Amino acid sequence: MDQKGFIRADVREKVTGEARYGDDLVFSRMLYARAVHCPHPRARILKIDGKKAMEIPGVVGIYTAGDVPGLNQGPQDKPMLASEIANSAGDGVAVVAAETQEAADRGAALVEVAYEPLPAVLDPEEALASRPPVVLYQEDGLTDNVACRHRVVKGDVEKGFREAEVILERTYRTQRIQHSAIEADTAVAVPEKDGITVYCPCKFPYHIKARVAQGCGLAQNQVRIVQPAIGGSFGGKDIDIVVIAVRAATVALRTGRPCKMTWSREECMQEGSKRHPFRLTYRVGAMRDGRITAIKIDGVADAGAYRSRSLATIWRAAVEAAGPYEIPNVETDIRAAFTNNVYSDAVRGFGSPQVDFASESLIDELARELNMDPLALRRRNIVHEGSVNATGQVLTGVSIDRCLDRLEELFPLGEPSVTPEGKLRARGIACLHRGESYGAAARDADxxxxxxxxxxxxxxxxxxxxxxxxxxxxxxxxxxxxxxxxxxxxxxxxxxxxxxxxxxxxxxxxxxxxxxxxxxxxxxxxxxxxxxxxxxxxxxxxxxxxxxxxxxxxxxxxxxxxxxxxxxxxxxxxxxxxxxxAPRTGWDFEKHQGKTYYSFSYGAAGAEVEIDPVTGKVEVLDLLCLHDIGKIVNYPEACGQIAGGVAMALGYTLTEELESRDGVLKNKNFDTYLLPTAMDIHRLRAIPLEETAAENPLGVHGVGEASTALVAPAVANAIARASGARLRTLPFSLERVRSALEKEER
Amino acid sequence: MEFLRPQALEEALSLLAEHPAYTILAGGTDVVVRRREGRLAPEGYLDVTLVPELREIWNGESIFVGAAVTCRELEESPILAAVCPLLAAAASTVGSPQIRSRATLGGNVANASPAADLIPALTAADAQVVIQGRQGTRRAALPDLIQGPGRCALEPGELILGVVLEPFRETARWSFDKIGRRNALAIARMNGAVVLEEEGGQMRNVRLCVGAAARRPVRFRGAEALLEGQNPDKDLFRRAGEAVSQAILEETGMRESSRYKLPVAVEFTARLLENAARRGQA
Structure with a gap:
């Protein structure tokens, strides 16, 4: 294996600061735009008065939903600008365009919007109750708040539970987080003789093109999308960019001048899409020897106010929720609820981090219940070449056994210990299977x-x-x-x-x-x-x-x-x-079975923690993450991808959380939304493996997302081994850890 | 908006006398953030970071540390390493290297955050703040100067010149600790400093300050009294911690954060004292 690899083509310009990002672009006669945001989680917009804003020197116009030239909002989609009802706090209701950014900002602060606050539903469980306080999309003919629902059914779980000698039921919860790309979302729209060019960072240019055409009422051959250098995506820069691009394009088309809209960090946080929070309840049945006979999973995710890519996220979560195990009887049912929270969309991992936290925590809880070694219990149940997984798919190219072998060799679990200062140390592990690419439920051809x-x-x-x-x-x-x-x-x-x-x-x-x-x-x-x-x-x-x-x-x-x-x-x-x-996949929506992904990738991780029982602070002293990626194209880059995913996941595990009060997010910037720093990462070993060539001509597996899914369960399992305290809610804040330790003492 | 940048103390004082309502800028790590959030919009700023007298650390009869000395300079000062390592230790926990290169001692005091990292260290070191006003200079102890969150009792036209403190004696034992949600760029969830002298195995002149626990960092006299003249002892340290926790409860009442902070204060204080005592043995 060539471990030296080669230098990335774009690295020099990015390191030296020469790279030009969207917000660096300036065009002759360019206008600057700033949005006005709704402060209520749900409100009727009664009146938008821009008179005072127009008095600011340099302000050239104020635009509302009615000014969007094409389609402002598809059914249950995020609107370009909220029209009659804003369904979440932070929704843009108007755009102020001006000669300078300062004038646009001052203008936006002076736009007077009269709202009639409406009852909102903020708790996804409440939103799915038989009599929800609010049904968000009644006018679209919806009778409930189910944004989507996916099930997986294999065998007969009741039979499986009857056979089981041990049954456990556990509930896990994950929080709302965000992408946190350092480059804030931005777009510059430049009107052309016959159409429009939009310069914007994004991860799916043809999706942006189609949606901008739709929003502008143009044909797709009239819309050109150009990517400047991109300052990070992490699964974002998709629908948020559509919204920003159409807002800028609205100004550009109405004025005939180029228009730039760059979100402030606060806007990224308040209006930008987020990772779905989940509640996952697992019931698992097993024999005393560790053989799992049945697993039943009930999940609820918060889709927030708009549809976005919830369907694909929830579907992936449902497919992967039972873990990389061969279990004869499986029933998974995950629903996403529309609520009046900020909308959820894809964030690097796409449903995997949530279910992997739950399923891999559960396996350790079961191991403890059975008094079995966590690694041995995994080996007892993992899928092998030719195994039939939860969705009835016969698996090929399976390498999780070798991932676990390597993990055992490089990261032996060992025994928990206590340091002379009284800190608690132990190691924990986790492993995963991950479907590659879109999968069978995607609307886009692969x-x-x-x-x-x-x-x-x-x-x-x-x-x-x-x-x-x-x-x-x-x-x-x-x-x-x-x-x-x-x-x-x-x-x-x-x-x-x-x-x-x-x-x-x-x-x-x-x-x-x-x-x-x-x-x-x-x-x-x-x-x-x-x-x-x-x-x-x-x-x-x-x-x-x-x-x-x-x-x-x-x-x-x-x-x-x-x-x-x-x-x-x-x-x-x-x-x-x-x-x-891509090779064909297919899903039977009635039998809840099918060939979900054309291939799966496998990985395993270990975490060593040190817990301060006084403060509840968890230090992750050592993280080892290995992923079989089939064939490595550029070794250092593969390591970098894994390490980056692990660092992102460490924030998910310990500190990151968007908190809200009455439906309004409290974190407004990175002073209260706590990303991990270099000082929080002690030892990190990212190890790409070439165990089994993937089933495509190049033999490559993806490496972008799997690394975001294993840190939380490995750390949770390490904490439990070190202290006996089981944390089932992310993130593991000082308060949660301390309180769990107190309960354990009692 | 006017931005003034005096290069000498005289000039700074006369500009301040002329513009008493201007916001004093001493690094800007708090002021600039507040301005961006729209919580501050003064007519002008008086940047004191170029005033040489405010940038000095000198060791005379007492130690003087200028108000515009950065946290980075505190951290790296050979003088402080020798005579008041506690202050250097506290400074090293502020923000990140970038923040520490801008944030200053005077700024940290004047900002009067309950979670300030330098204030507990200065309080435990019994530092006196030197303040220049129109009528001359005055000195104030930190607990008298800091009256509540964001409330530093400076009169209009007054400028913090720095602090004076006594060099630690041979017998001094100290420790500083901070609880943060992450290991850099963390606002203290709790912090604290203790200085005591060990004479014949007994603890004397105990000065104990815990921050981010009440409306302002104060000394915990009750706990100090428990320790005075006693031998270092684990149970005693715990009792001192309980006294601190009780004092916090009395001052703040039950708050959302109390469920975490009150029990933590007990053990955090005990550990602070143990670390100070242990440092003596080394």
Whole structure:
């Protein structure tokens, strides 16, 4: 395995500050926009009076829902601007455009909106009650607040529980968190002669394009999306960007001038999408020898006020909720509720961190109940090659057994101990299976287009809409292409993402960037290679290496550049299109069974904690996270991806939480929303493995998200082993830990 | 909005006399945040960080630490390391390296946050704040100066010049501790400092201050009295902790945070005292 890897193409400009992000862009005659936000969780908008705002020098206009040129709001979707009723606090109700950002800010503060506060429903359980206090979308014909519901049914759980010698029932709760990309969401809309160009960071350019076209009342061929450098996504920058882009575009189309809208950090926090909070109740039955006979899972997630990607998130949660175990009888039922909280959407992990916290905590609780070693109990139940999982899918490419072997070797559980200062130490573990890419319930076809073009000077450009959000995917794609064409990496470049030129590669989501984008670029590069072989007429078995076309024995025939020039002189195009079409999946919505994902990836993690029983402070002294990613394209980048996910998950585990009072978020900035700092991470070992090649031509698994799912349960299990106290609610704050320890003492 | 940046003490004082309503800026780690949140909109700012007299630490009969000395400088001062390591230790727990390079001693005092990290250390070190007003200088003990959250009893036109404190004696034993939700950039959930002298195995002149527990950091005289003249002892430390916890309850009443803070204060105080006593043995 080449552990040295190679340097990312975009790293220098980002480290030196030369990279240009969306908010760095300035256009001639550009306007600046600021939104006015609703302060109530649910309110009727009676009147919007912009008279005072218009008196501010530099303010050029105030725009409301009625000014949005196209569709302002699809059924249960986040509106571009709230029109009659705002369904959550923070919803934008108007946009002020001005010559300067300062004038726009002052104007926004002076827009007078008359609201009639309406009863709101903030608790998802209450929202799903048989008689909810509020049904959010009655006018759409909805009779309840169920945003979506997914079930998985296998065997007969009642029978499984009758057989069981031990039954446990436990409830776990996860909190609302956010992406926290350092780059705040932003868009610059520039009106064109016949359409609009929007410069914005995003993870799914063609989705933004379609939605901006819809919001602006334009055809999709009139909308162009250009990506500047992107300062992080973490699953975000999708629907939030749609909203911002359409607001900026509304101003641009109404005024004929470019318009920039950049959210302040406070706006990102108040209006931006969040990770779904979950309540998960597990009932598990097992034999004394550890064999699990049945598992029944009932879950409720808070979708917030709008639909977003709740469907895919809840579906993934339902599919993965029973864990990487072969259990004969499974019943999972997870519902997401519409509430008047800020809306939930995809956040790196997409449902996995929530259910993995619950299921992997549960396994340790069961191990304790059975007086079994946590690792042994896992080994007793994990899936193997050919196992049938909870959804009835026969599994291939299973490597969780080897992940656990490596974990045991590198991170033996050992015994709990007490330090001379009285601090409690122990290790805990967790493991996972994770479905790759969109899965069967997605509305988007799982395909990725990518073009590869060779130029007359021998350089090669890749055209893709897989987005470089900081994960190094563009450099990985260049490497894959360079390997096929036998070129040095420097000769291949991924061109800027601009929907005027790049094909639709789908979302950079579901950890699919390298799988889908990488395989698409490989297909395209292979086609291009076949075209260029034509330059060496009469030669058979031409191979491409070191920038040359060679005979099989290595004798050089011509340079890559010459081959391109020969083809071009003959009128042959030197470009090729690649289309990766993911293997078929399918879901039976009546039987609640199916082939959910075309492949699963596996991983395992260990955490060593030290708990201060006086303060309740938990230090995670050592974190080891290993993920089988099949084939590693760039080793240091794979390590970086895992380490980043682990750090993000540590915040989820210990400190991050968006708290609200009466439906209004209390955290307004990073002084009260506590991300982990470098000082909170002691030892972190990120280990990508090449155990089993994934079932795609490149053999790669995704690595973006799995690493966000294991820290919370591993830490919870370590805390329980160290202290006996079981924490079932995230995050493990000082107060929660201390209170759990007090209960344990009693 | 006017922004003034005097380069000498005389100039600073006359500008302040001219503009008593201006907000004094001494690093800005609190003021700038408040301004951004719209909670502060003065007519002008008087930035005192270029005034040389306020940037000094000197060791004469007493130690003087200037108001515009940054936390970073406190942390790294060889003088403080020798004569008041407690203050350096407290400064090292403030914010992050970037914050510590801007935040100042005078700013931390004037901001009067109940969770300020320097105030308990200064209080336990029995520091006197030196304040220059129109009529000359005065000195004030911190518990007299800090009257409540954000309430530092400075008259208009008054400027904190710095603090004076006595160098620790050979027999001094001290400790500082802080509970934060994370290991940097953390507002204290609780902090505390203790200084005592060990004479013939007995504790004397105990000065104990716990912060982020009441409306302002104060000395806990009841607990101090329990310890005075006694031998270091685990049970005694716990009783002192209970006295602190009781005093906090009496001052704050039951609050949302009391469920956590009252029991923690007992053990946190006990540990603070144990650490001070242990430092003596080393």
């Amino acid at each position: 395909v990725a287009g990518t073009d590869v073009r060779a130029f007359a000077d021998g350089s090669v450009g890749i055209y893709t809409s897989i987005s470089e959000v900081g994960q190094g995917t563009h450099t990985a794609m260049a490497k894959i292409c360079a390997d096929v064409l036998g070129l040095p990496l420097e000769q291949v470049r991924v061109c800027p993402v601009d929907t005027a030129f790049v094909p639709d590669s789908g979302a950079t989501a579901g950890s699919r960037g390298t799988i889908s984008g990488g395989n698409a670029v490989r297909i395209a590069a292979e086609s291009l290679r076949d075209i260029l072989r034509g330059a060496a007429e009469g030669e058979e078995d031409v191979i491409f290496q070191d920038g040359w076309l060679c005979r099989k024995d290595g004798r050089r025939l011509m340079t890559f550049r010459e081959a391109v020039q020969i083809c071009q002189s003959r009128g042959v195009r030197t470009d090729a299109a690649g289309q990766w079409v």
